[in-house]
Amino acid sequence: MKIAVCVKEVPDAGAERRIDPGTMRLDRSGDRALNAYDLNAVEEALSLKEAAGDGEVVLISMGKEKALDSMRKALAMGADRAVLVTDEAAAGSDLVATSHVLSKVIAKEEADLVLFGQQAADSAGAVLWAAVADRLQMPVVSQISELEVAGGKITARRQTENGYDRIEAPLPAVLAVADSLNEPRYPSLKGIMAAKKKPQDVLSLADVGADAGSAGSAGSRTTVKALADPPSSGDTIMIEDEGGSSAEKILEFLVERKFV
Amino acid sequence: MSTLVFLEHHGDSIQKGALGVLTKAVSIDSDTAAVITGSGVSGLAAQAAQYGAAKVYIADDPQLEAPLPQPRVDVLSKLITEKGFDNVLFASSVLASDVAGGLSARLDAGLNWDLGDCETDGDGLLGKQAALDDSVIVDVGWTQGPKLALFRSGSFEPAESAGAGEVENVAVAIEDFSSKATLVGQDTEQAAGPSIEEADILVTGGRGLGDPSAFSLMEELASALGGAVASTRAVVDSGWYPYATQIGQTGKTVAPKLYIGAGVSGAIQHKVGMQSSQTIISINKDASAPIFEFSDLGIVGDLHEIVPKLTELVKARNA
Ligand SMILES: Cc1cc2nc3c(=O)[nH]c(=O)nc-3n(C[C@H](O)[C@H](O)[C@H](O)COP(=O)(O)OP(=O)(O)OC[C@H]3O[C@@H](n4cnc5c(N)ncnc54)[C@H](O)[C@@H]3O)c2cc1C
Ligand SMILES: Nc1ncnc2c1ncn2[C@@H]1O[C@H](COP(=O)(O)O)[C@@H](O)[C@H]1O
Numbered sequence: 001m002k003i004a005v006c007v008k009e010v011p012d013a014g015a016e017r018r019i020d021p022g023t024m025r026l027d028r029s030g031d032r033a034l035n036a037y038d039l040n041a042v043e044e045a046l047s048l049k050e051a052a053g054d055g056e057v058v059l060i061s062m063g064k065e066k067a068l069d070s071m072r073k074a075l076a077m078g079a080d081r082a083v084l085v086t087d088e089a090a091a092g093s094d095l096v097a098t099s100h101v102l103s104k105v106i107a108k109e110e111a112d113l114v115l116f117g118q119q120a121a122d123s124a125g126a127v128l129w130a131a132v133a134d135r136l137q138m139p140v141v142s143q144i145s146e147l148e149v150a151g152g153k154i155t156a157r158r159q160t161e162n163g164y165d166r167i168e169a170p171l172p173a174v175l176a177v178a179d180s181l182n183e184p185r186y187p188s189l190k191g192i193m194a195a196k197k198k199p200q201d202v203l204s205l206a207d208v209g210a211d212a213g214s215a216g217s218a219g220s221r222t223t224v225k226a227l228a229d230p231p232s233s234g235d236t237i238m239i240e241d242e243g244g245s246s247a248e249k250i251l252e253f254l255v256e257r258k259f260v
Numbered sequence: 261m262s263t264l265v266f267l268e269h270h271g272d273s274i275q276k277g278a279l280g281v282l283t284k285a286v287s288i289d290s291d292t293a294a295v296i297t298g299s300g301v302s303g304l305a306a307q308a309a310q311y312g313a314a315k316v317y318i319a320d321d322p323q324l325e326a327p328l329p330q331p332r333v334d335v336l337s338k339l340i341t342e343k344g345f346d347n348v349l350f351a352s353s354v355l356a357s358d359v360a361g362g363l364s365a366r367l368d369a370g371l372n373w374d375l376g377d378c379e380t381d382g383d384g385l386l387g388k389q390a391a392l393d394d395s396v397i398v399d400v401g402w403t404q405g406p407k408l409a410l411f412r413s414g415s416f417e418p419a420e421s422a423g424a425g426e427v428e429n430v431a432v433a434i435e436d437f438s439s440k441a442t443l444v445g446q447d448t449e450q451a452a453g454p455s456i457e458e459a460d461i462l463v464t465g466g467r468g469l470g471d472p473s474a475f476s477l478m479e480e481l482a483s484a485l486g487g488a489v490a491s492t493r494a495v496v497d498s499g500w501y502p503y504a505t506q507i508g509q510t511g512k513t514v515a516p517k518l519y520i521g522a523g524v525s526g527a528i529q530h531k532v533g534m535q536s537s538q539t540i541i542s543i544n545k546d547a548s549a550p551i552f553e554f555s556d557l558g559i560v561g562d563l564h565e566i567v568p569k570l571t572e573l574v575k576a577r578n579a
Binding site for chain 2: 013014017018019026094095096099100103122124125126127128129130131132133134135137138139140141142143145155158159160161162163164165166167168169170173178179180181220221222223224225226227228229230233234236237238239240241242243244246247248249250251253254255257259260
């Protein structure tokens with residue numbers, strides 16, 4: 001079974017995130033990491049491959065060339081190969097443009113399964129899979145909290161506003177997994193060493209047959225016009241705990257506000 | 261300008277969030293229509309008219325019975341192309357997000373999400389997006405129509421205003437690939453005990469508890485404070501705690517006097533369900549957890565050390 005996993009490099013969880021008022025795009029100059037939600041998709045791909053006894057896990061991303069550094073973490077977890085589309089003309093891609101480019105790469109890979117994380121930590125759209133599935137003309141199931149793959153079909157459980165749905169679909173299919181699906185493994189030292197030698201293809205838009213006019217700002221259909229601060233949510237009193245020492249301070253706070 | 265609002269229904273009622281978006285649409289565009297997709301849904305048209313829809317498109321077909329997105333993309337893309345709507349608005353939900361995402365590819369149409377509001381700008385639409393975990397409000401636009409927009413849950417209160425509600429039935433033709441995913445079952449766990457929506461004090465446990473048995477820590481603290489226990493999707497999906505106690509976008513919306521979160525990261529989909537809490541205390545071992553951004557009191561530390569001590573202190577004080 002061949003599994004393609006779409007992964008994205010995002011600002012590191014601890015790094016300050018801002019939109020550059022000059023370009024109106026996310027400032028990508030700070031520390032970067034692989035989108036933590038995508039690790040659940042990588043983990044699922046690896047365990048499906050292990051259960052099947054053979055197969056290939058291919059990481060697919062569109063981003064800056066430096067994104068390869070982040071993708072190596074997933075190679076160290078056990079993914080077989082990485083494909084990164086990077087191109088000046090792809091900068092500033094919105095959903096329409098990103099789905100165009102990714103679907104070109106995925107179509108070439110002819111994977112049985114295409115996995116996504118539940119959301120990108122920076123854009124948090126949680127919509128990209130639906131656009132990609134439409135372009136690939138494949139069934140799509142999102143928000144998966146339980147997954148079974150057997151006999152050429154998938155069975156998935158997902159939570160909606162009304163409880164749980166159980167959905168079946170034949171392969172090939174596009175799936176987005178919830179972060180509750182599994183616990184991503186940590187790369188082993190051996191995995192980290194092996195990652196460096198795994199195939200890592202860096203491709204241009206032309207290489208993947210994507211049309212430059214359909215990527216980047218040219219292919220995008222949304223714009224950012226202005227930035228403003230949200231209404232202040234007030235200040236947070238922060239306390240660093242040591243061995244439970246903060247319990248007294250929480251009690252004081254509760255007493256002050258008459259909860260106790 | 262003309263606007264179409266996607267109305268999602270559950271059973272015999274249209275979802276409140278969708279009626280809220282319809283209310284907003286009617287207030288900025290008199291040429292606002294609604295579309296309802298499902299099986300046996302003709303009777304819902306009257307509800308749309310009650311909230312101001314001038315026209316109601318009904319796609320009624322057994323192939324639209326299950327709450328799955330792809331058949332809806334087929335129906336909506338044809339309707340939008342034929343009628344030439346400028347704006348297509350959705351109340352965010354698991355279903356609506358997938359429908360909107362699919363439509364954006366099918367129609368080469370821009371989609372803006374996480375909108376908390378919108379207004380007309382000249383003769384076009386301008387969206388107000390809360391981005392980067394609500395750290396910035398972004399004015400977003402579209403370069404061309406149709407303009408697709410997903411509004412965050414709870415953005416608008418529905419308000420009745422009579423609309424003509426002229427009904428037009430829409431022909432349903434489903435693509436082969438759109439019917440490949442099928443619904444094979446549905447379940448909703450029934451709630452036991454008092455609803456978390458009624459509690460003044462909520463003690464919320466997240467995945468940071470590490471283990472379902474650690475919910476006993478939450479239960480003991482809640483009982484000392486006279487509150488109820490709530491949860492996040494991550495722990496509900498893992499079977500640690502019942503769905504009925506889940507706060508958030510796909511769970512309940514709560515506004516207690518006091519919310520205490522332990523081992524909860526504060527993801528945006530959780531936040532939308534509890535941000536109206538009067539006082540928020542959070543305990544998390546990661547100083548960069550988003551929940552600290554909207555807490556009154558934030559404790560960086562291990563809940564397993566802090567929560568039992570706090571419970572003892574509260575009990576001692578009350579004794
Ligand atoms: C469409 C959609 C709808 C969703 N709907 C909902 C919803 O309705 N409700 C909801 O809650 N989520 C929802 N989610 C999921 C949401 O994005 C998060 O994945 C979820 O809220 C995370 O739950 P959590 O905070 O329990 O877990 P995590 O995000 O895993 O957070 C656990 C936290 O515990 C901390 N921690 C770990 N150990 C300790 C310790 N010993 N002491 C103290 N802290 C510790 C960690 O630092 C971490 O911050 C939805 C997502 C999507 C895409
Ligand atoms: N540039 C990208 N390259 C590859 N995959 C991506 C990219 N952006 C988003 N994704 C994938 O799409 C998912 C949802 O992203 P989003 O819709 O932006 O929240 C992520 O979890 C990733 O799996």
